Amino acid sequence: MKMNWGTGLAIWLVLFIAFILYFVIRISTEDKYDYDLVTEEYYQKEMIFQQEFDAEENSNSLDGKITGKRTTTGWMLTFPKHIDYTKIKGTVFLYRPSNKKLDFEIPLELKSKNLLIPDQRLIAGRWNTIIKWSYEGEDYLFKEKIVY
Structure with a gap:
C-alpha cells in the first residue's frame, strides 16, 4: 500500500x-x-453578598487594618490597636483553593490583639483567609490571600 x-x-x-x-x-x-475551585454552597453565598460587601466596607473604614505575617510558630494575625479585643467575636476561615479537605475554621477568642494560626495547621501553598467578626454591634469582614 x-x-x-x-x-x-x-x-x-x-x-x-x-x-x-x-x-x-x-x-x-x-x-x-x-481541584475544588468553588465552594459547595455557591448560591447560598450569593444571597448574602450585600451583607459581606457592607462588612468589608466597615473593615476598610477602620483606622487600622488587620495585618498578617509569618512567624516561626505559624501565621500571626494582628488586630488594630484602638479596638478592645475582648469585645471581638467571630471566626477565621482558611480556605485552600486546591484542596477543600484542608479547609478549616477557628473561632475568634482573643486573649491579646494577636491570633496565632499554628504551623501544624498550614501546609505550604496558597490560602485564602476570611475573617468575619463583629465589634460593638457592627459586622466586619477581612479577606487576604496568603502564600505560606
Missing part, C-alpha cells in the same frame, strides 16, 4: 486527538488531579 501525504496527515491527526483525549480522561477521573 502506498501512503501519500494526505493519509499520513490523517493518521497523525487521529493519533494527536487520541493523545489529548487520553490526558483529558485521565485528569478528570483520577482523584489526585481533583
